[in-house]
Amino acid sequence: MSFSFFKPRPKTPQELAKVIKDSLMALDTRTVVEVKALEKALEEVEKNFVSMRGMLSGDGETEPNVDQVLQLALEICKEDVLALFIHKLPILGWEARKDLVHCWSILLKQKADSTYCCVQYLENHSELLDFLVVCYDNKEIALNCGNMLRECIKFPTLAKYILESPSFELFFKYVELPNFDVASDAFSTFKDLLTKHGTAVSEYLISHYDEFFSQYEKLLTSPNYVTRRQSLKLLGEFLLEPPNSHVMKRYILEVQYLKVMMTLLKDSSKNIQISAFHIFKVFVANPNKPREIKVILAKNHEKLLELIHNLSVSKGSEDEQFDEEKELIIKEIERVSRLPNLVH
Structure with a gap:
């Protein structure tokens, strides 16, 4: 008697986090020469990401189980899968990256005992945020990283870290990249960093006044019309915000x-x-x-x-x-x- 028509038992959050981790780690053991092996490993990652997306946002017929969603987020942090997501992003295929970006925003919103577990993980592994910023240099994944960064910037502690990190200065270069889509995306992220959290922005501008505004002047005088227009409009938005009144008085x-x-x-x-x-x-x-x-x-x-x-x-x-x-x-x-x- 055949039981092949029975669906396999769905994986628990712990099991899913484990197979996702194993499939991402397997990408390390492949070399470019082993094209077939790499393709197989990437297929495995893609399949696991589809399962993750199903657990986090449902499959269209059933709603996601809230407890499972939180458990998966906790396991992903516990197993350091969050770091693997970021580090393996450049290797992943288009579909896998799309699923990851979708899942990323859901994972960041998961809260256990009044703590956003994935946000806390990123606070403790802040170099991952710098890695995401630097990914604007790779036009294959720049838009994916931009989406993930903007999700991070919704949280004040993560936005504050990026503002105060040396990698923030890279935005002055990225907003003028020759690739229009990447430059526009970088500007959206730059804008969020300067407008989402008034207090953090004010503190940053006060302590980095000279270097920030001398860099910003280059954007305002750029030969590129789009850069001039966007940066001028943005300057008006953040400079005239009440928390920045001290900065404006100096400016x-x-x-x-x-x-x-x-x-x-x-x-x-x-x-x-x-x-x-x-x-x-x-x-x-x-x-x-x-x-x-x-x-x-x-x-x-x-x-x-x-x-x-x-x-x-x-x-x-x-x-x-x-x-x-x-x-x-x-x-x-x-x-x-x-x-x-x-x-x-």
């Missing part, structure tokens, strides 16, 4: 950054002009403008007034407020230009 005292905004006010793109105006107006409206700033405004007042007069936003609710702001800034520039002893 608007700097003559070199005022000059950058004045250059951007002359950009051929209307979008860039408008975004530049929203930062430029803070320099002008500052009641405690240093003498150097006043001198620049006074010397260039005719050109500035002409540029600002010609600025307009598309008709809508913002239109009225924008016109009011324009009027205030025009009046302030005119007032500064009449101050004695500024321009010789």
Whole structure:
């Protein structure tokens, strides 16, 4: 009598974590020469990832078992499978990487006794986060790593680590990579790092003010239109956030950054002009403008007034407020230009 029509017993979370680990470890023992062996090992990983995805998010007919999902996350951390996921990512096939990215976000959300177990694992193995950042250099897996990084950045401790790591500086290079998709993805991650957690961002900007803004100035003056536009818009977003008020107060005292905004006010793109105006107006409206700033405004007042007069936003609710702001800034520039002893 044949029992072949019976389904095999589903694996427990412990068993699944073990077979996933074994199949990923097996990739170590293959050499490029053994193409068939490597293909077989990759197939095994792919099959196990399908099982993992089924356990974590259900199979379309049955919902995932909450206890099993948590148990699998705990086992994956206990067995160091989380590290293997990251280190083996460059070797994996397209389907396996797709399944891994899907499972990654579910695993990070698993909580045992008020602790996110996978997040805690990454806190204790922070070099894995640096590895994910450096993967932007590999365009085959850059978008997968970008997705995984953005899931990590949702958690303040992981975002703070990346901000303060030397690998964070790589983003200034990655956002200008020649591959548009990779550069755009890197910019999305860069943006999340600078906007998701106000307190961590503020602390980072205060302690790394000079090096950060000198690097950022290169993005604002990039010959690449997309880089200029995106970085200017992002600057407005994080600089004008309440937690960054100390940083903004320091920024608007700097003559070199005022000059950058004045250059951007002359950009051929209307979008860039408008975004530049929203930062430029803070320099002008500052009641405690240093003498150097006043001198620049006074010397260039005719050109500035002409540029600002010609600025307009598309008709809508913002239109009225924008016109009011324009009027205030025009009046302030005119007032500064009449101050004695500024321009010789």
